[in-house]
Amino acid sequence: MMEIMEGSHAVAHAVTRCRPQVIAAYPITPQTHIVEALAEIVANCELDADYITVESEFSALSACLGASAAGSRVYSATTSQGLALMFEVCYNVAGMRFPIVMSIVNRAMGAPLSIWNDHQDSISLRDSGWMQFYAEDNQEATDLHYIAYKVSEDHRVLLPSLVCFDGYIISHTYEPVDMLTQEQADSYLPPFKPYHRLDADDPISFGLFASPDYYLEFRYENDQAMRRAQDIMASCGREFGEMFGRDYSGLVEAYRLDDADTAIVAMGSLCGTVKDAIDELRDAGKKVGLLKIRSFRPFPTAEIRSALSGVSRVAVLDKNISLGSKGAACLEVRDALYGSQIPVLGYVIALGGRDVRKKDIAAIVEKAEKGIGDIFYGLREELLK
Amino acid sequence: MSYQDWFRQDRLPHIYCSGCGNGTVINCTLMAVDEIGWKENETVFVSGIGCSSRASGYIVTDSLHTTHGRALPFATGVKLSNPDLNVVVFTGDGDLAAIGGNHFIHACRRNIDLTVICMNNQIYGMTGGQGSPTTPAGALSTTTPYGSSEPAFDLSELAVAAGANYVARWTSYHVKELTRAIGAGMRTPGLSFIETMTQCPTNYGRRNKLRQVTDQVEFMKNHTALRQKLDRMRESGQKVPADVIAIGEFVRRDRPAMGVRR
Ligand SMILES: Cc1ncc(C[n+]2csc(CCOP(=O)(O)OP(=O)(O)O)c2C)c(N)n1
Ligand code: SF4
Ligand SMILES: [Mg+2]
Numbered sequence: 001m002m003e004i005m006e007g008s009h010a011v012a013h014a015v016t017r018c019r020p021q022v023i024a025a026y027p028i029t030p031q032t033h034i035v036e037a038l039a040e041i042v043a044n045c046e047l048d049a050d051y052i053t054v055e056s057e058f059s060a061l062s063a064c065l066g067a068s069a070a071g072s073r074v075y076s077a078t079t080s081q082g083l084a085l086m087f088e089v090c091y092n093v094a095g096m097r098f099p100i101v102m103s104i105v106n107r108a109m110g111a112p113l114s115i116w117n118d119h120q121d122s123i124s125l126r127d128s129g130w131m132q133f134y135a136e137d138n139q140e141a142t143d144l145h146y147i148a149y150k151v152s153e154d155h156r157v158l159l160p161s162l163v164c165f166d167g168y169i170i171s172h173t174y175e176p177v178d179m180l181t182q183e184q185a186d187s188y189l190p191p192f193k194p195y196h197r198l199d200a201d202d203p204i205s206f207g208l209f210a211s212p213d214y215y216l217e218f219r220y221e222n223d224q225a226m227r228r229a230q231d232i233m234a235s236c237g238r239e240f241g242e243m244f245g246r247d248y249s250g251l252v253e254a255y256r257l258d259d260a261d262t263a264i265v266a267m268g269s270l271c272g273t274v275k276d277a278i279d280e281l282r283d284a285g286k287k288v289g290l291l292k293i294r295s296f297r298p299f300p301t302a303e304i305r306s307a308l309s310g311v312s313r314v315a316v317l318d319k320n321i322s323l324g325s326k327g328a329a330c331l332e333v334r335d336a337l338y339g340s341q342i343p344v345l346g347y348v349i350a351l352g353g354r355d356v357r358k359k360d361i362a363a364i365v366e367k368a369e370k371g372i373g374d375i376f377y378g379l380r381e382e383l384l385k
Numbered sequence: 386m387s388y389q390d391w392f393r394q395d396r397l398p399h400i401y402c403s404g405c406g407n408g409t410v411i412n413c414t415l416m417a418v419d420e421i422g423w424k425e426n427e428t429v430f431v432s433g434i435g436c437s438s439r440a441s442g443y444i445v446t447d448s449l450h451t452t453h454g455r456a457l458p459f460a461t462g463v464k465l466s467n468p469d470l471n472v473v474v475f476t477g478d479g480d481l482a483a484i485g486g487n488h489f490i491h492a493c494r495r496n497i498d499l500t501v502i503c504m505n506n507q508i509y510g511m512t513g514g515q516g517s518p519t520t521p522a523g524a525l526s527t528t529t530p531y532g533s534s535e536p537a538f539d540l541s542e543l544a545v546a547a548g549a550n551y552v553a554r555w556t557s558y559h560v561k562e563l564t565r566a567i568g569a570g571m572r573t574p575g576l577s578f579i580e581t582m583t584q585c586p587t588n589y590g591r592r593n594k595l596r597q598v599t600d601q602v603e604f605m606k607n608h609t610a611l612r613q614k615l616d617r618m619r620e621s622g623q624k625v626p627a628d629v630i631a632i633g634e635f636v637r638r639d640r641p642a643m644g645v646r647r
Pocket of ligand 1: 026027028029057081082085434435436437438452453476477478479480481504506508509510511512517
C-alpha cells in the first residue's frame with residue numbers, strides 16, 4: 001500500500017516487519033527518528049522485541065553482537081561519530097560472522113563537527129567485512145532492509161550489512177512509499193536460522209585467538225564470503241522483484257547509459273539529481289548516462305566493467321575522500337576498468353552537506369569532456385585565500 | 386572586569402531554547418571565575434557534545450569542543466601537559482554518565498585537578514529528548530514513551546565514591562549557592578565535581594507535566610533538601626519522599642591529586 005512517509009519512519013516500519021528480536025541503539029542526529037519510532041513500536045507491543053537504551057554506540061553494537069551470538073535477529077542504527085565509535089566491534093561482528101543489519105543515516109565525520117550528509121562514515125568501514133548498500137530514495141531505503149537481512153543470514157554469506165541512506169535528504173524527507181504488509185514481509189524473509197550460536201548443550205567459543213598459522217585463512221574465508229555475496233545479493237534482489245514488482249537484482253543500475261559518451265557513476269540520493277540532470281543534458285543533445293552503485297560491498301567489478309565498456313569517459317562522483325588519494329568509488333571504478341583506454345575522472349563532491357544541483361552535474365560533465373578531473377568540485381575559492 | 390566580559394559576543398545569540406537552564410549555569414560559572422580572579426589567558430574550557438557542552442564555545446578563553454563523552458580525557462591531557470592552566474569542563478548527564486561514564490569514574494579516581502560542571506537535565510537534550518542514565522524511573526522520554534523502567538544514576542554520590550576531592554549538587558534555581566559551590570570547587574586541588582540540576586523545558590519538562598519553565602524551576606525549589614538534613618531525617622526514622630533530591634556539599638577532602646599546579 002502506498003503511504004506518504006518520512007524516510008526514517010518508513011525504515012523503522014520496514015525494520016519492524018523484519019521482526020528483529022533485539023534492538024540496541026544510542027541516539028545521534030539524524031538517526032534519532034528511526035530509533036525513537038522503534039522504541040515506541042516495541043513499547044506498544046507491536047513488535048515482540050527487546051529495545052535496549054544502551055549508554056553508547058559501542059555498547060549498542062556490543063549488545064547486538066551478544067544477542068546475535070545467542071541466536072537472535074538484531075538491529076541497530078547509527079551514523080558518523082557513532083559508527084566511528086563502533087569501529088572495533090564492527091570488525092568483530094564481521095569476523096565472527098554475525099548477520100547483523102544496521103542502518104547508517106549517512107553524515108560527515110568531525111572535526112569540524114557537521115551533522116550534514118556525506119558518505120565518509122560508512123566508507124571508512126570499507127575493509128571491515130560489512131556489506132554496504134546505498135539507497136537512492138525512501139522506497140529503496142526501506143526495501144534494502146528486507147534484502148539485507150536475507151543476504152546477510154544466507155548461510156553461504158553470514159556477513160553483516162550496512163543499509164546506507166543520506167541523512168536529511170532521505171531520513172527527514174517525506175515520499176510515497178509502498179510498504180510491504182507483514183504477511184508479504186514474512187513470505188520473503190523467513191525467521192532467522194543461526195548457522196552457529198551460543199548453546200549450552202553444544203558449547204562453542206567465538207572470537208578466540210588465531211595464531212599466525214590460522215589468521216590468514218580467517219581473512220581469506222571472509223573475503224570469499226564477500227565475493228559469494230554478489231550472487232546471493234543478485235538472487236535475493238531478483239526474488240524481491242518477482243514478489244513485489246521492484247527488482248533489485250542488479251548491484252548496479254544503469255540510467256540512459258546504452259549509447260552514452262559520458263557515464264556518471266554515483267551512489268545514494270545524488271543519483272536522483274543526476275538522473276534529472278541527464279534528462280536535461282540529453283534534451284540538449286549530450287549523450288550522458290548514469291551508473292548507480294547500489295552495492296559498494298560486495299563491489300560488482302565485473303558488472304561495472306561491462307556496463308561501462310562502451311563509453312568514452314567516466315565521471316565518478318564521491319561523497320567521500322581518502323585524503324591524499326581519491327574518492328573510494330573512483331579508485332574502485334578505475335580498478336574495474338584497468339586495462340581499458342577509458343579515462344576515469346574523480347570528483348569529490350557534496351562533503352559536509354554542500355548542496356548539489358542539476359547545474360553542478362552539467363558543469364562536471366563539461367569538465368569531464370575536457371579531461372579535467374580528480375578534483376574537489378565546488379570549492380569556494382574565496383575561503384581558501 | 387565583570388563576568389559578562391567573559392562571553393564571546395560574536396558567538397551570541399546562543400542556540401539555547403528560551404527558558405533553558407544552561408545559561409544560568411554558565412553565568413554562575415563565570416561569576417565564580419570572575420570572583421576568584423582567574424585570567425582569561427590562564428583558563429581553558431573543555432566540553433564534549435550536547436546542549437550543555439556548547440557552553441565552552443561562548444566563552445572568550447581557549448576552548449576545546451571535543452567528541453561526545455570524551456571531555457574528561459581531553460581535559461586530562463590539557464591539565465597534565467600544563468598544570469599552570471585552570472581547566473574547567475562543561476558536560477551533560479549524557480556526555481558524562483552515559484557515553485563518557487568510564488572516563489568520569491577514572492578522572493575522579495585519579496583526582497585530576499579539574500573543575501567539572503555537569504548540567505544534569507535528566508535527558509539527552511540536544512538529540513531530541515531520549516532517556517539518559519539520570520532520567521528518573523517512570524519519567525517520559527522519546528525512548529521511554531511509557532516511563533523509564535531503569536534506575537537512575539546519582540552522579541554526585543558516584544563522584545564521592547570514585548574519589549573526587551570536592552563534590553556538590555545544586556540546581557539552576559539556587560543561583561547563589563551554585564556560584565559559591567563552583568568557586569569552592571575551583572579553589573580545591575584535585576577533581577571538583579559540581580552537579581547542577583538544570584531545566585530543559587523543551588525536551589524534559591514538556592513531556593513530564595512540567596509544561597512551563599517556571600514549573601520546572603518550582604519543582605527544583607520544592608523537591609530539594611540539604612543532604613545533611615535528609616540524613617538526619619533518615620537517622621531519626623522519618624521517611625524521605627522518593628522524589629526529593631539531595632543538594633549541598635557532599636564532600637570536601639584532601640586525597641592526593643594529579644596535575645596540581647606546583
Ligand atoms: C559518538 C556520538 N554518539 C552520539 C552523538 C549524538 N549526541 C549528541 S549530544 C547527545 C546527548 C547529549 O546529552 P547530554 O550530554 O545530557 O547533553 P544535553 O544536550 O542534555 O545538555 C547525543 C546522544 C554524538 N554526537 N556522538
Ligand atoms: S533542548 Fe533542552 S537543554 Fe537543549 S537548549 Fe533546549 S531547553 Fe536547553
Ligand atoms: Mg542532558
